[in-house]
Structure formats: structure tokens, C-alpha cells
Amino acid sequence: MDFVFTPEEEAFRQEVASFLDKEVPKIYREKKLTFFDMSSQEDWIQVHRSMAEKLGEKGWISLHWPREYGGQDKSPFHRLILREELTRYHSPGYDSIGAGIVAPALLLKGSDEQKKQHLPGIASGKVIWCETLSEPGHGSDLASIEVFAKEETDCFVVNGQKIWTTNGHFADWNALVTRTDREVDPKYRGLTFFLVDMKTPGITVNPIINMAGHHEFNEVFFDDVHIPKGNIVGGLNRGFYVVMSLLDYERTSDTVYAFADIYLKDLAGYARKNNLLTPVLESRMAQLIADCEVARLLHYYVTWMQSQDKVPNYESAMSKMYSFELNQRVAEFGMELLGQYSQLTEASPLVPMYGRIPSCYYRSFGYSLEQGTSEIDRDVIAQRGLGLPRLR
Amino acid sequence: MDFALNEQQEMMQSLARDFLSDEYTDKVLKVMVEDEKGHTPELWQKLAAVNLTGLAIPEEYGGVGDFLDLIVVLEEMGRACFISPFFTTVVLGASAIMEAGSGEQKRQYLPAIAEGKSIITLAVTESSGSYAPEAISLKAAQNGSDYILNGAKLFVPDALAADHIICAARTREASDPQKGILLIILDINVPGVHIKPLKTVSGDKQCELTFTDVKVSIDNVLGEADKGWAYIDRIMQKANVARCAESVGLSQQALNMALDYAKERIAFGHPIGAFQSIRHRCADMLIDVDGSRLVTYQAAWLINESLPAEREAAAAKAWVSQASRRVMNSAHQVHGAIGFTEDHILHYYTKKARFNEFSFGDADYHFEKLLTHYK
Numbered sequence: 001m002d003f004v005f006t007p008e009e010e011a012f013r014q015e016v017a018s019f020l021d022k023e024v025p026k027i028y029r030e031k032k033l034t035f036f037d038m039s040s041q042e043d044w045i046q047v048h049r050s051m052a053e054k055l056g057e058k059g060w061i062s063l064h065w066p067r068e069y070g071g072q073d074k075s076p077f078h079r080l081i082l083r084e085e086l087t088r089y090h091s092p093g094y095d096s097i098g099a100g101i102v103a104p105a106l107l108l109k110g111s112d113e114q115k116k117q118h119l120p121g122i123a124s125g126k127v128i129w130c131e132t133l134s135e136p137g138h139g140s141d142l143a144s145i146e147v148f149a150k151e152e153t154d155c156f157v158v159n160g161q162k163i164w165t166t167n168g169h170f171a172d173w174n175a176l177v178t179r180t181d182r183e184v185d186p187k188y189r190g191l192t193f194f195l196v197d198m199k200t201p202g203i204t205v206n207p208i209i210n211m212a213g214h215h216e217f218n219e220v221f222f223d224d225v226h227i228p229k230g231n232i233v234g235g236l237n238r239g240f241y242v243v244m245s246l247l248d249y250e251r252t253s254d255t256v257y258a259f260a261d262i263y264l265k266d267l268a269g270y271a272r273k274n275n276l277l278t279p280v281l282e283s284r285m286a287q288l289i290a291d292c293e294v295a296r297l298l299h300y301y302v303t304w305m306q307s308q309d310k311v312p313n314y315e316s317a318m319s320k321m322y323s324f325e326l327n328q329r330v331a332e333f334g335m336e337l338l339g340q341y342s343q344l345t346e347a348s349p350l351v352p353m354y355g356r357i358p359s360c361y362y363r364s365f366g367y368s369l370e371q372g373t374s375e376i377d378r379d380v381i382a383q384r385g386l387g388l389p390r391l392r
Numbered sequence: 393m394d395f396a397l398n399e400q401q402e403m404m405q406s407l408a409r410d411f412l413s414d415e416y417t418d419k420v421l422k423v424m425v426e427d428e429k430g431h432t433p434e435l436w437q438k439l440a441a442v443n444l445t446g447l448a449i450p451e452e453y454g455g456v457g458d459f460l461d462l463i464v465v466l467e468e469m470g471r472a473c474f475i476s477p478f479f480t481t482v483v484l485g486a487s488a489i490m491e492a493g494s495g496e497q498k499r500q501y502l503p504a505i506a507e508g509k510s511i512i513t514l515a516v517t518e519s520s521g522s523y524a525p526e527a528i529s530l531k532a533a534q535n536g537s538d539y540i541l542n543g544a545k546l547f548v549p550d551a552l553a554a555d556h557i558i559c560a561a562r563t564r565e566a567s568d569p570q571k572g573i574l575l576i577i578l579d580i581n582v583p584g585v586h587i588k589p590l591k592t593v594s595g596d597k598q599c600e601l602t603f604t605d606v607k608v609s610i611d612n613v614l615g616e617a618d619k620g621w622a623y624i625d626r627i628m629q630k631a632n633v634a635r636c637a638e639s640v641g642l643s644q645q646a647l648n649m650a651l652d653y654a655k656e657r658i659a660f661g662h663p664i665g666a667f668q669s670i671r672h673r674c675a676d677m678l679i680d681v682d683g684s685r686l687v688t689y690q691a692a693w694l695i696n697e698s699l700p701a702e703r704e705a706a707a708a709k710a711w712v713s714q715a716s717r718r719v720m721n722s723a724h725q726v727h728g729a730i731g732f733t734e735d736h737i738l739h740y741y742t743k744k745a746r747f748n749e750f751s752f753g754d755a756d757y758h759f760e761k762l763l764t765h766y767k
Contacts (some may be wrong), residue, residue, distance in 0.1 A: 001402070001460060003693045077393060077767050173443035268766060286759035289766055290687075291710040293704070297686035298679070304395045375672070382671035385678055386651055391666040 006075065013081045016060065020089035023054055028090045028192045031354045034259045035362050036327075038092050038348075039214045045170050049128065051093025055082070056125030061099045065107065071302035076306040083255040087262050097167060098122045099131030100253025102175050102195075105246040106200075108246045109234040118173070118195065132162035132220050133243065139164070140244060140376045142177075143188035147222060149178040155229060156180070156194070156343070158202075158222040163369075168205045168218035174198050175246075176227075177239050185239070185375035193239035195231045197214070202226075208298075214361035250371050251316035252302045257295035258322035259332045263360060264288055267334050272352055278336055288330055295323045314385035324367035331364035397464060397688075404447075404461045408468035411442055416472050416610065418737050420730020424475040425595030425740065431553040432478050436549075439765055440508025449486055453502035456491075459630070459696040465639045465691070466528035475595050475738050477511050477550035483634045485512030486626065488558045491621040492575050501577070503557070513554040513609070515545035515601055516624060520571030523628060523753050525621045526569035530603060532576065533562035534610070538574060539563075541584075541606040551587050551599035556581050559603075573620035578608045626634035628693060629705045632752045636688040636712040639748045643681045643716045646723035650674060653727050664726070673722050687711050693743050703765040710758035713749040720745050 005013070025047055028038065038044055055061050060372045065071025088290040094100070103122045106115055118160040147160030158178055166175070174196040181190030196203075202225040205218050217383055234242040268285060271277045277285070298319040305312045329351030334343040334357045346355025368374040397405065414440060424430045427754045439445050443493055448462040451457025462482065478579065482505065489501050489512075530543030541561055551557065564572040578585070579714035584606035590598045635691070644688055651674060654665030664670050693699035693706040722740040724731045731738045 001689060001693050075560065224592045227735045248638065265766075272767070282763060283756070283759060285766075286710070286763045289762055290707045290759070293707045294683040294687050296710055297690060298683060301395050301682075301686060302395055307393070308396075318675075318682065322679050322683070345569050375668070378672040378675035379668070380679055381675035382665075386671075386674055388651065388654060388665040388674060389670050391662060391668075 004080070004203075007025070007073070008385045009077055009081055012078055013085060014358065016082055016085040017089070019058065020085055020091055021043065024089045024091040028092070031090070031356065032262070033090045033166065033256060033356070035087065035092075035094075036259060036264055036367075037212070037214070037356060038090070039216050040359055043204075044092060045226045048092040049125075049170075051091055052095055053126065054125070054126030055093050056123060059330070061094075061125055062103075062119070062123035065103070065119070065123070066300065069107065069115055070123050076303050080255060080303050082109035084258050087255060090262075091384075093125070093130050094121070095331075096253045097131050097171075097175070098127065100130045101131065101246050102173075102248045104249045105175070106260075107234065107241055108245055109242050111230075111233075113230065114195065114233060121173075122363035127166060127172045128170060129173050129175060130165050130168045130187040130220075131175040132165050132168070133177050134164045136161060136163050138221075140373055143186065143191070145179050145191055146176045147180070149180050149192060149194065151180065151225075156192075156224070156232075158194075158196075158225040158227060160222055162220045163208070163217075163320070165205070165218045166216050166370075168198075168220050169207060169215065170219070171198055174203075174220075175233075175244055180239075187215050188240040188367050189359060190237055191243070192236055192316050193233045193242040194227050195233060196225070196227055199335070200225050200227070209245040210361050210363065211365060214359075214363060218241065235352075247372065248311060248313050248316050252299060252306075252312070255299060256327060256367075257292060260295060260323060260327045263291045263327075263334070264292060264330050266353070267330070267337055271337050281333075281337060283306070284333060284336070288333060291326050291329070295319070295326050298322055304315070314381045314383075316378040317372070317377040320367075320371060321374050322324075323380075324370075325374060328364045328367050335361050393676070395686075396730065400457065401461055401464045404457060405464045405468060407442060408465040409471070411438070411444070412468060412472040412474065416474060420736045421473055421475065421740060427475075428589060428597075429477075430475045430550070430595065430597045435626065436508050436511075439476075440672055443506075445478070445482060446506030446507045447482055448507050449482075453498055454506035455486075455502065455507075460692055462688075463634065463692045466634055466637040467641040467644070468684075470638035470643075470744075471645040473645070473737075473744050475597075475640065475744075477553045477597075477640065479634065479638070480513050480550040480554070480644055481505055484514035484708050485556070486629050487559060487627045488512075488514055488575065488600050488614065488624040489577075491626050492620075494615075497577070497614060502654070510556065511550065511554045512556045512558060512649070513548055513550050513588070514627070515548040515551075515557050515559045516612045516628075517547045518544060519546050521547060523757070525573060525624075528562050528569075528573055529557065529561050530561045532563050532574050533545050534563070535607075537610050538607045539574070539610060540612070541568045541576075541578075541603040541608060543603055545601040545603075548599045548601050549598050551580070551601055552589055552597060556580060556602070557585070560615065560624055563617060565709050570621040571618060573624070575614040575620040575623055576608055577612050577614055580713075582606055582608065592697065592747065594747040596744070596747050597627070628752055629701060632703075632709045632758075633688060633691045633695060633705050634710045635748050636684065637670070637692065637750055639716045640681065640685045640688055642682060642745045642748070643677075643719040646745075647674070647677045647681050649738060649741075650677065650726040650762065651732075657728075659713070670726060673726065677719050677722050680719045684712045684715045706758040706761035708767075709753060710762060713755040713758070716745040717749060720730050 064072040151158040180192040186188040204221040344351040446455035691704040
């Protein structure tokens with residue numbers, strides 16, 4: 001047992017911190033933005049890209065990859081530390097999908113050629129990714145995917161619509177899951193995982209604005225989009241297995257506990273400065289502080305499993321769901337703390353905390369939906385973690 | 393970071409698990425809950441024979457292992473809902489002597505604990521039930537080479553089974569209530585000590601102790617006479633985290649029982665564990681159990697490394713107290729009416745978890761402590 005970081009990891013934290021101290025735009029730090037509300041900034045995409053490239057130049061995005069693919073074989077705790085520091089310095093620049101999900105999936109299931117083609121781009125921070133899994137008719141029920149890729153002699157041709165595509169409006173590449181076999185039973189054995197250049201003709205991206213007013217996700221239309229056969233990951237009709245291993249990473253790609261913790265500290269600071277803490281609110285805050293501690297440890301546990309080359313599954317669902325729901329409680333606490341002032345937008349006179357209170361709160365409605373709903377997470381835990389029987 | 397148990401910890405864990413499943417059946421548990429002392433010399437000797445009574449006592453005093461070994465064993469004891477003076481002696485008594493005792497006192501008391509020859513309790517709380525220093529008012533007046541003790545102690549654990557009491561007493565009134573507190577050890581049979589057993593719902597044995605002109609030699613003072621609170625503070629930190637470990641075990645076992653039941657109980661043609669209302673409840677229970685374990689191990693590890701652990705210990709006791717309550721409530725809901733009966737074993741776990749929740753400061757007390765680190 002050991003609950004501290006190694007001296008080397010601590011030194012890395014210092015290095016990242018002093019770098020971010022110089023590089024993060026002032027306004028991001030002044031507003032104390034978090035990962036989930038910084039997309040509200042007009043210059044976000046530009047800042048996100050430039051920070052990503054700076055992290056790439058430092059070699060920090062790929063630190064925990066194997067050396068042969070440009071990494072340094074560091075423990076996954078380096079990625080965690082990088083994310084914690086990015087959070088602490090209110091910085092964008094980490095591509096949760098490319099670096100967080102696609103890279104580990106490629107390392108696990110990609111061909112040598114695919115690794116050589118795509119990993120350097122992700123490591124450099126220059127190639128940003130999106131993933132297209134959900135469809136208008138199917139969210140959690142992945143096996144029902146309908147968007148079809150028809151096999152031709154030299155390629156696959158994709159037609160159909162995907163939705164809730166985070167960063168689809170500026171991503172360079174896309175991890176796409178389609179149906180390639182309509183006859184097979186069970187249905188999940190007819191899915192294939194493709195890598196798609198977003199510049200391929202036939203792809204149209206339309207924005208969807210969430211209820212917090214942020215543009216994060218999109219709908220993506222595929223109209224006779226040609227994908228080379230070499231872009232299949234994990235084999236034809238074996239996409240479901242790639243997705244399953246990818247979701248285990250998706251669920252812990254973001255250090256969601258750290259977003260909750262930093263926002264709570266921000267709220268606590270504001271409340272103390274303005275004398276807002278009644279005994280009732282203070283007691284609620286204490287509860288959230290303790291919850292943050294547990295959320296952090298649940299995430300560390302999953303990272304530790306990864307550091308031991310164990311593949312987490314229900315453990316990451318636990319960590320992800322607990323942290324996301326905690327974030328919702330923290331966002332709610334912010335509303336209670338500010339009372340009437342919680343109703344003011346950033347554009348309003350007298351608005352506290354740059355209008356982040358309602359922005360964070362209304363954004364938080366998505367936390368129990370994205371990356372798998374809380375219901376799916378609880379089902380994963382019940383089934384894989386507890387061995388409970390299924391109804392189906 | 394390393395979340396794995398080492399070989400020694402795994403060994404202690406299976407040793408304790410095997411020992412308890414052999415020696416401490418549900419039948420014995422029910423007897424111990426009713427038993428006035430919650431203790432039999434036979435079982436105590438068996439505990440000593442496998443070195444469990446020497447856990448976390450330094451080897452030079454006849455002990456084995458460290459605080460983390462003790463923690464994994466206490467988790468197993470929680471799983472068995474172990475009613476015994478073990479916690480009182482090995483966690484409270486031994487810690488007090490290790491924290492405050494002189495070399496000679498350690499030689500006198502620690503090997504006896506390790507060998508299973510001595511049961512020692514700790515008397516801190518009084519009628520307020522509070523663990524704050526201002527709650528200590530039992531008087532210790534120096535008279536030559538003796539202290540004369542007068543007053544009462546409440547919620548003293550396992551006093552009927554104990555040979556010795558370590559008593560927190562006040563030597564003087566001071567503006568700072570932490571000053572003027574003395575820790576002193578005395579034989580349970582010394583004239584003037586009167587023990588009145590209380591009746592508890594959980595079966596944990598607690599007593600009221602009254603002290604009337606009890607004469608104890610100043611040689612029996614543990615540590616520096618005026619600095620008792622500093623020792624108590626550290627003992628309480630360990631005790632709290634140790635309690636958490638027990639509660640982790642209680643919760644784990646309640647979850648296991650609920651899962652077994654959810655898999656075998658059929659309703660509407662299916663095991664009830666197939667219904668999402670039950671599955672999702674159980675998923676939340678697992679988060680509570682695993683979260684409790686992680687936050688407990690974190691604090692225990694810091695204590696074991698002699699690193700500052702005040703914030704982490706407070707977070708652990710606050711969170712585990714609440715989590716174990718949620719787990720017990722859910723375990724009852726999953727069990728339906730059968731878990732509501734006195735015959736079923738589950739309510740013993742529920743009651744013990746509530747007892748643990750309130751010992752050494754409840755969630756609110758520790759939330760207050762936690763907040764002081766957030767200013």
C-alpha cells in the first residue's frame with residue numbers, strides 16, 4: 001500500500017505547473033474555468049488547439065505510451081497528474097477523445113500501420129479527434145446502431161446520421177462505429193470500428209447547442225462517405241469489442257473528480273469572501289469535500305489498475321458515475337449558495353463569478369448522460385462487479 | 393501509488409477470516425450479544441495463540457505487524473460482526489500505552505496484551521458523551537506520591553472484561569481545556585472504582601464507571617502529566633480509522649448478504665437481482681463499500697507512515713459513517729421483510745454499524761474537523 005506519488009511524479013507535477021503558470025491565458029485563470037464550461041469562451045477552440053500543441057511539443061500527451069510509439073513508458077499517473085494540473089490552472093488543451101480514448105484503443109487493438117499513422121498526430125496535439133457512436137434512435141443501446149457501411153471492392157461506403165458528437169465541429173479525425181452486417185444475431189456482432197478523416201467528402205457537421213448555451217456537441221451526416229478498408233480497427237464486424245475496451249478508457253479519460261474539487265474550492269473561496277456560508281450551507285459543503293476525497297480515490301484506484309496492466313471495467317464505471325454525479329451536486333450547491341444571484345447571466349450587471357454559476361449548473365444536466373448514462377453505469381457495476389443476473 | 397495488499401497483509405487477512413469463520417459462527421455472535429462481558433477466556437486465548445492480540449505492537453514488546461495489518465484484520469472482524477474486547481484492548485489500550493507509556497510501562501503492559509494475559513480499556517468520555525477536551529472533568533488531585541481520582545466516566549467499553557483502565561482525568565482547570573489532562577492507568581480492582589454495565593442495542597459492552605477517592609500512584613501516570621490531551625488526540629485518530637475499518641467489513645458483509653439474497657429470491661418469475669431497481673441499489677452499495685475502504689486505507693496508511701493524517705482521518709470517519717448507514721438501509725430493503733426479523737443476522741450488522749458511527753465522534757463531528765482544513 002502506498003498513497004503518495006513518487007518523487008519523479010512530483011517533479012513532473014512541478015514541471016507542468018510552472019509551464020502552465022506561464023502559458024495559460026490570463027482570462028481562463030481569472031474566470032477559473034473548468035474543463036466542462038470553458039467551451040463557452042469564444043476563443044476556446046483556438047486556445048484549446050494551441051495549448052494542445054504546446055503540450056505535444058513537451059511530449060506530455062504521450063508520456064505513458066510505449067517507447068516504440070513515441071512514448072516514454074511512464075506510469076499512467078503521469079497522465080493523471082497532467083490532467084490535475086491542467087484543471088488547477090484552468091487550462092484547455094487535452095484532447096479527451098484523441099489522447100484519452102482513441103490512442104489507448106489503437107495501442108490495444110490497432111494494427112502496426114494504424115499506430116504509426118495516427119499516434120504521432122495525437123501525441124503532437126495537432127490532430128484533434130471526435131467519436132461518432134450515438135445515433136438519433138439509439139444512445140445507450142449501442143448494439144442497435146443502424147448507420148451502415150456497405151462493402152465495395154476497395155472501400156466501405158457509409159450513409160446515415162450520428163449525433164452528440166463532441167468536438168465534431170473542429171475535429172480532424174473521427175472514430176466511427178457502423179453496422180456492417182444487418183443479418184447477424186446477436187446484433188452487436190455486426191458492428192465495425194473505422195477511423196475516418198473528417199475532410200472526406202460527404203461528411204456534414206451541424207451544431208447542437210446544449211441547455212447551458214455551450215456548443216460542444218454536434219450531429220454528423222454521412223452521405224456516401226468512402227472509407228479505405230485499411231481504416232478498420234480490430235477487424236470487420238468486431239467493432240463492439242473495440243468499443244467496449246474503449247469505453248473503459250472513456251470512463252476515466254477525464255479527471256472529473258478534479259473538476260468537482262476545483263469548482264468547489266472556487267465556490268468556497270467566493271462564499272467565504274462574501275460571507276455567504278450559513279451553518280446549513282457549510283454542512284453541505286463539508287459533505288461535498290468528503291465526497292471529493294472519495295471520488296479522487298476511486299479514480300486513483302482505476303489509474304493504479306492501469307499502471308499494473310490490469311484492464312479496469314466496472315471500476316471505471318464506478319469512478320466515472322460517482323464523480324459525474326458529484327459534479328452535479330457541486331453545481332447545485334453553487335446555485336444554492338448564490339441564491340437570486342444564481343439567475344444572472346455573464347452579460348448581466350452585478351453577475352457573480354462571471355456567470356459561471358448557472359453555466360456550470362445547466363451544463364451539469366449532461367453529466368449523468370454523457371459517456372454512458374448513470375443507469376448504464378449502474379448496470380455495468382451490477383453485472384460485471386456484482387455478478388447479478390440479467391432480465392434479458 | 394499502490395493499492396494492493398502486501399503478502400503479510402494478505403496473510404493476516406486470511407488468517408483472521410479463517411479464524412473467525414471457525415470460531416465465531418452466527419450462533420456465537422448471538423450468544424456474545426447477550427453475554428454480559430461479550431468475552432470468553434477460551435476465545436481470547438485462541439486469539440492470542442494466533443498472535444492477533446499482539447497486532448501493531450512492536451516486536452520488542454512481543455507484538456507482530458503494523459497498523460495496516462491491524463486494519464485488514466479489523467475489516468475481517470467487521471465482516472464477522474465480532475463482539476469482543478479486542479478493539480478496546482488492541483486498538484485503544486495498546487495505542488494509549490504505545491503513545492504515552494514509558495519504556496518500563498511498555499515492558500509491563502504490552503507483552504501482557506500480546507500474550508493474551510491482559511485486557512485494558514480506555515475511559516475518556518463522561519456524561520456529555522463528547523470527545524472534546526472540555527468534556528473531561530473527572531478530578532485527579534495529587535496527594536504526595538499518589539493521585540486521588542473522583543468523578544465518573546461514561547461509555548467505557550468492555551470494563552467488565554478488563555484488568556486495567558486507562559483513565560483521562562483533569563488535574564487543574566485551565567483556560568485552554570486541552571491543558572491539565574492526565575492519562576493514568578489503574579487496576580480495575582482498586583478500591584473505589586464502581587462499574588455499572590449499560591445495556592446497548594448493538595451488544596457492544598459499555599459501562600459507567602464511578603471513581604470515589606480512588607488512590608493511584610503517580611508511577612501509573614502515562615507520559616507527561618499535563619499533556620494527556622495530545623496523547624488522546626493521537627489515540628482517537630487511530631481509533632477512528634480503526635473503527636472505519638470495522639465498518640468497511642460490516643458494510644461488505646451486508647452487501648454480500650444482499651447479493652446472495654438478490655440472486656436466489658424469485659419474484660415475478662425472476663431473481664430480484666435482475667430488476668434494475670435492485671441492481672442499481674446494489675451498484676450504489678458497492679461504491680459505498682469500495683469508497684469506504686479506499687478512504688479508510690488512505691488514512692490508515694498515513695498513520696502507519698507517521699505522516700499527518702488529520703484531514704484524511706476526519707474525511708474517512710465522516711464518509712464511512714454515512715456510507716455504512718446507506719449500505720445497511722439498502723441491505724434491509726433488498727432483503728425485504730425477512731431482514732426485518734430478529735432471527736435474521738442482518739440487524740446485528742445494522743446495529744453495530746450505528747454503534748460504530750457514533751463512537752469517537754459521528755459524521756457531523758468529523759465534518760466540522762474537515763472544514764477547518766478548507767479555510
